Amino acid sequence: MTVGTTRELIAAEARRQFMAQGYAATSVRGVAGAAGIDPALVIRHFGSKEQLFLATVDVEGPFAPALAGPLTGMGERLVALVLDERLSGVLRTPYRAMIRATDSAAVREQLVAAMEATLARPLAERLDGPDAELRAHLVAAQVGGLLEALVILEDPAVVDADAAAVARLYGAAVSTLLTPPSG
Amino acid sequence: MTVGTTRELIAAEARRQFMAQGYAATSVRGVAGAAGIDPALVIRHFGSKEQLFLATVDVEGPFAPALAGPLTGMGERLVALVLDERLSGVLRTPYRAMIRATDSAAVREQLVAAMEATLARPLAERLDGPDAELRAHLVAAQVGGLLEALVILEDPAVVDADAAAVARLYGAAVSTLLTPPSG
DNA sequence: GTCTATACTGCGATAGAC
DNA sequence: GTCTATCGCAGTATAGAC
Known part of the structure; x- marks a missing residue:
């Protein structure tokens, strides 16, 4: 082609x-x-x-399927996408290359823009309650943290963990930011 | 000296x-x-x-004060430490330098070891319920995600956000992993 | 035993000839 | 448009001066 x-x-x-x-x-x-x-x-x-x-090199942010469904379970669906090795070529691998090249301001901005366009911005539109935009960006930070542990640091405690357990536990933590804060 | x-x-x-x-x-x-x-x-x-x-270059992981107190509020205290600019010299700055040098396996291992020794391991000993060790490492991943947004990517949405709001919201998400999963 | 001088190889980038 | 030649700088090894 x-x-x-x-x-x-x-x-x-x-x-x-x-x-x-x-x-x-x-x-x-x-x-x-x-x-x-x-x-x-x-x-x-x-x-x-x-x-x-x-x-x-750019990340494609394949989060649309997870963002399309209901808020309930969205945290777990987002984490499952990060863990899905079939998406490595569009997410994990370019993410690793870009993070390690963030000495360059242009690379930083391109990566932030990609995560914002494919994750934070569409998510912010789905969220109810106060601080919707900040909460969406904090979700993106959580997703980045999981990617970092998995593919940047290759932390064995996370890499070798049961994927279903990670999706359940980390997904629940992500969901905390998806529902409006109580009080 | x-x-x-x-x-x-x-x-x-x-x-x-x-x-x-x-x-x-x-x-x-x-x-x-x-x-x-x-x-x-x-x-x-x-x-x-x-x-x-x-x-x-090494991170010193100044998390001990946050880990010493009760589990209640520990998430918020951990996030507050990350946001504390007075600790930049021992946390943010070396963290940034090391993450951007993780092409080297030795640098990866030194950073993982530092975060494990000062955060994940002491935290795991404090946690009740199943998957305590995995949950502690996922907390470390969340902390890493916030550091990444702040000092690696310099995401304006997080850098310019109200620190108290970040501590409250992200701290609550961290706390999700500190209390035993319900069900 | 410390330290300096020098050199080797490979890098990103430029100038200018075909 | 494409290649040749070259510049300045990098990390590092070695030889030998103090």
């Missing part, structure tokens, strides 16, 4: 390497070599290594 | 730069220059840039 222009060839190879090895371990020269072209071409087409990363 | 040995001089300057600029933007040559010594000496003393980082 790729048209095969040089630019798209570079982008495809760069995405592969950034996702597999991260930002620091991926070199412009390595991408160019694997694509069979000259390193200077990569810079010519994308401007810099950072811009190449921004253009090729 | 520093004895002034070359090794300690290097360590102090390295810590300063790693905390202020992060791992990638700090160079062995820059540390050596600021310390007024030769770059090769840094390697001589610490082996590599990565080992220099591991030896000089």
Whole structure:
């Protein structure tokens, strides 16, 4: 389906390497070599290594299915999506690459924008009660925390835990923010 | 209080730069220059840039005060510690530097160990009911999520939010995992 | 035994020739 | 458009000066 222009060839190879090895371990020269072209071409087409990363790596935030249903059980459904390894390619892997590249302000902003557009903003519209917007962003922080433990820190206590138990327990904690605070 | 040995001089300057600029933007040559010594000496003393980082940057996990009191309100107290800017130097700043250096497995392990020793393990001993250990680690994931939103991603919706509201709302969500699950 | 000088390899990026 | 040559900087190893 790729048209095969040089630019798209570079982008495809760069995405592969950034996702597999991260930002620091991926070199412009390595991408160019694997694509069979000259390193200077990569810079010519994308401007810099950072811009190449921004253009090729992004999270897609596959939260829509969980947000579509009723508020009841939504916390558990959100957590289940994070735990679903079939979604790694669109969530876990780019999330890891981007978090580890947040030295760059542009990467930070792109990741915050993606999580806001796919999670915090649509969620805020669903919430009742005071502080709906803040609560939605705090849910996003919780989701980020679980992703961090799973794929950034690879904390064995979470990675090796029973997924159903994590979904139940962490999902309940997320749900606390979905229902209006009592009092 | 520093004895002034070359090794300690290097360590102090390295810590300063790693905390202020992060791992990638700090160079062995820059540390050596600021310390007024030769770059090769840094390697001589610490082996590599990565080992220099591991030896000089660590989070201290100042959670003990929050963990000491009653379970009631502990969630809010933990969140308040994360939000306390006076603790930045021992928590936020090293946390940011370490998360952004988690390409290194050794950095991952050192950060996980610090959070486990100062938060998850002492907390697990305080918790009643089933899955105490998993729940304690999920609390650590929540704390990590808040730190991530605040200091890694610098999400304006959280950074600019009223601290008291964050403590109340996020603290309540943390507390969900502190009390034994109902049912 | 500390420390300096030097050098090797690889990086991102630029200038300019085809 | 694409490649060649090159610049300046990085981490690090080694040799040898004090």
